[in-house]
Amino acid sequence: MIDMTLLGLLGLLALFVLLALRMPVALSMLGVGFAGTVIANANKFIAVGMEAGQAWARGWTIAYSNLAGETFEAASNFNLLVIPMFVLMGNLAGVSGMSNDLFAAAYRWMGHMRGGLASATIAACAGFAALSGSSLASAVTMGRVALPEMKRYNYADSLATGSVAAGGTLGFLIPPSGGMIIYAVLTEQSIGRLFMAGVFPGIILTLLFIGAIYLVVARKPESGPRGAVSSRAERLAAGWRAAPILSVVLITIGGMYTGFFTPVEASSVGAFLTFLVALWRRRLDPAALRAVILQTMNATATVFLIIIGAFVFIPFMSITEVPAQLVTLLTSLPIGDLGVLLVIILAYMFLGMFLESMAMLVLTIPVVIPIAIGLDWDLIWFGIIVVIVLEMGMISPPVGINVFIVKSIAPDVPMGQIFRGIWPFWFAMAAMLGLLILFPQIALFLPRAIVGG
Numbered sequence: 001m002i003d004m005t006l007l008g009l010l011g012l013l014a015l016f017v018l019l020a021l022r023m024p025v026a027l028s029m030l031g032v033g034f035a036g037t038v039i040a041n042a043n044k045f046i047a048v049g050m051e052a053g054q055a056w057a058r059g060w061t062i063a064y065s066n067l068a069g070e071t072f073e074a075a076s077n078f079n080l081l082v083i084p085m086f087v088l089m090g091n092l093a094g095v096s097g098m099s100n101d102l103f104a105a106a107y108r109w110m111g112h113m114r115g116g117l118a119s120a121t122i123a124a125c126a127g128f129a130a131l132s133g134s135s136l137a138s139a140v141t142m143g144r145v146a147l148p149e150m151k152r153y154n155y156a157d158s159l160a161t162g163s164v165a166a167g168g169t170l171g172f173l174i175p176p177s178g179g180m181i182i183y184a185v186l187t188e189q190s191i192g193r194l195f196m197a198g199v200f201p202g203i204i205l206t207l208l209f210i211g212a213i214y215l216v217v218a219r220k221p222e223s224g225p226r227g228a229v230s231s232r233a234e235r236l237a238a239g240w241r242a243a244p245i246l247s248v249v250l251i252t253i254g255g256m257y258t259g260f261f262t263p264v265e266a267s268s269v270g271a272f273l274t275f276l277v278a279l280w281r282r283r284l285d286p287a288a289l290r291a292v293i294l295q296t297m298n299a300t301a302t303v304f305l306i307i308i309g310a311f312v313f314i315p316f317m318s319i320t321e322v323p324a325q326l327v328t329l330l331t332s333l334p335i336g337d338l339g340v341l342l343v344i345i346l347a348y349m350f351l352g353m354f355l356e357s358m359a360m361l362v363l364t365i366p367v368v369i370p371i372a373i374g375l376d377w378d379l380i381w382f383g384i385i386v387v388i389v390l391e392m393g394m395i396s397p398p399v400g401i402n403v404f405i406v407k408s409i410a411p412d413v414p415m416g417q418i419f420r421g422i423w424p425f426w427f428a429m430a431a432m433l434g435l436l437i438l439f440p441q442i443a444l445f446l447p448r449a450i451v452g453g
Contacts, residue, residue, distance in 0.1 A: 002039070004040065004043070004319065004320045004321055005321065005325060007036065007040055007043070007320050008317060008320025009322065011032050011033075011036040012322070015028055015029065015032045015363070018031070018032070024305075025306060025309065025356070025359035026302075026305040026308065026309035028309070029312060029313035029362065029363075030067075030308070030309045030312050032316070033309070033312035033314075033315070033316045034067055035063075036313075036319075036320070037062060037312075037315065037316045037319070038059040038060055038062075039059065040059075040316065041058060041059040041319070042055045042056045043055075043059075045059065066312065066315060070308065070311035070315070071308050071312075073311065074304060074307045074308045074311050075304065077185065078264065079184075079185065079191055079263070079264060081264045081267065081268075082176065082181055082263050082266075082267040083181055083300055083303050083304070084296055084300040085267030085268050085270070085271045086132075086133045086176040086178070086181075086267045086270070086271070087134070087178075087295075087299045087300055088271045088274075088292070088296045089131055089132070089133075089176075089248075089267065089270045090128075090131050091132075091295050092275055092277075092278050093131040093132065093248075093274050094132075094137070095278060095283055095284070096278035096283045098128075098242075098244065098245040098274075098277065099142060099145060100145055101241040101242045101244075101245065102124045102127045102128055103124040103142060103146055104238050104241065104242070105238040105239050105241065105242035106119075106120035106121075106127075107120045107149065107227070107238075108230040108238040109235055110123065111226075111227035111228065112226055112228065112229040112230065113226060114217040114218075114225070115159070115213040115214060115216065115217035115223075115224030116224070116227050117160075117224070117227050118159055118160065118213045118224055119163075119210045120146070121142055121146040121150070121163045122163055122166070122167045122170075122210055122213070123206065123210070124142050125138045125167030125170050125171070126167070126170050126202065126203075126206045127242075127245060128142060128245075129202075130174050130175065130176075130249040131248065131249060131274070132171055133171060133175070133176040133177050133178045133181075134171045134299075135169050135170070135171035135357075135391070135394055136168065136171070136401070136402070136405060137171060138167065138168040138169075138170060138171035139164060139165060139167070139168025139169075139171075139402045139405045139406060140405055142164060142167060142168065143168070143406055144409060146160075146163075146164060147160055147161070147164060147406075150163075153225055153227055154225055155223065155224055156222070156224070156421075157410070157414075157417045157418075158223070158417045158420045158421030159213070159217075159223045159421055160410075160421070161406045161407075161410055161421050162418065162420075162422045163213060163421070163425070164406050165400070165402040165406045165418065165421070165422055165425075166209055166422055166428075167209065168394075168405070169394045169395060169402060170205065170206060170209075170391075172357065172387055172391050172394070173201060173202045173387050173388060173391060174199075174202035175194075175195035175198050175199065175253060176252075176263075176266075176270075177194075177198060178303065178358075179357065179361060179387050180194045180383065182303070182306070182307060182362065183361060183365070183383045183386065183387070186310055186314070186365045186369075187365065187369055187383070189379050189380060189383065190380075192256050192262065192263045193447040194380060194447075195253070196446035196447045196449075197381070197383070197384050197443040197444065197447045198384060198387070198443075199446055200442050200446065201432060201436065201442055201443055204435065204442065205429065205432045208428040208429075208431055208432055212424035212427070212428045213424070216424055244277045248273045248274055251269065252266045252267070252269060252270035252273075253266075257446065306358060306362055307362075310362040314366045322367070323370040323371075324370060326367055326370070326371065337377075338437070341377075341437070344368055344371065345385070345389055345433065347364075348386070348389040348392075349393070349396070351364070351393070352389065352392055352393020352394075352396050353397065353398065354398075355393070356401055357390040357391070361386070364386075378444060380443065380444060380447050381436070381443045381444055384436060385437075388432055388433055388436070392426055395426060396426070403418050
């Protein structure tokens with residue numbers, strides 16, 4: 001016999017050990033969830049007087065049934081079609097040259113200001129995030145375009161790399177966000193409402209990032225020299241070239257907001273329109289098309305495997321009742337709802353120093369969502385809070401994934417310089433968290449407007 005709470009804690013410990021050994025997060029959750037389900041159910045049957053051999057056989061049967069059932073449920077979930085469609089849309093946007101056009105337009109309109117190239121990078125990252133839904137894709141794509149330009153104009157390495165690393169994180173917040181999709185599936189929330197909840201915070205955070213750049217260059221003007229002044233004709237021409245990407249974003253996001261599209265339909269329409277743009281620009285030769293398809297399949301398979309792992313791990317945690325006991329513990333502390341929220345945020349910040357954002361999301365949802373429900377928090381609003389804290393983890397030392405992405409693009413820039421450059425943006429994210437806590441309507445206005453209150 002083994003205490004269920006102890007079993008749950010041992011399961012979490014085993015999971016973190018596997019992750020420390022560089023075991024893929026999906027396979028770690030599958031293994032721990034499956035083994036834990038076997039042990040937990042065998043333990044329960046032994047407790048009611050069943051023979052040990054029969055109890056273990058029943059435990060194995062239940063675990064196999066759970067593995068098959070959860071795998072089928074994840075693979076056949078209609079709402080998850082948004083993942084391959086939005087991934088395909090982002091890959092097509094990259095191969096069609098939309099990302100270059102987006103940066104060129106932002107550069108023409110903002111490049112003449114101090115720090116203008118860094119601000120243009122943030123704006124371009126925000127625009128590309130609305131197509132790709134991926135922070136890594138945004139950082140890689142815009143970094144390859146923007147970093148050489150900022151180097152040409154003698155931008156400080158810290159500001160140049162920091163703006164790319166931070167701008168890339170917007171792909172995790174601005175819809176269609178892959179993180180929001182997984183959060184919605186695991187918490188049974190509406191994907192469309194979560195997407196709408198991310199619109200205003202995404203815009204405000206983009207402006208806060210630009211404000212952070214302004215403060216940096218106000219303090220050290222030499223870190224962000226002015227770029228060339230573009231004529232009115234050059235600005236209009238660049239804007240015209242960027243019109244296709246803006247049109248696709250407006251059609252997909254606007255269609256969801258008006259109710260004309262469901263999220264699944266919007267993802268399909270967006271992918272199809274981006275495909276037409278790539279064809280029109282004659283960028284889809286057989287080699288490019290093959291690369292796009294393989295990249296989409298690889299990313300989709302990775303995400304689906306993570307979801308399947310989470311679907312197997314979460315029931316195991318429920319059996320052990322560790323989340324329920326944590327809810328009881330935190331709600332009994334004399335720190336109030338705000339204190340509990342700050343504890344959760346600080347825990348996420350700490351975990352973000354060591355874990356990748358998607359892994360952290362699927363690992364913590366079984367624990368934090370019961371707390372949010374117990375305190376009667378709006379799960380849409382709480383989802384935006386979680387996503388922003390996960391964004392902070394993407395640029396936090398020592399394992400900020402976006403920092404390492406930027407390092408791969410700019411190998412001559414020391415890691416210390418890159419990490420030094422992310423702090424103004426990290427504090428901008430902290431300011432965004434404060435705004436959301438003080439004014440929840442920033443996130444809740446659009447979702448409630450969709451359903452009429």
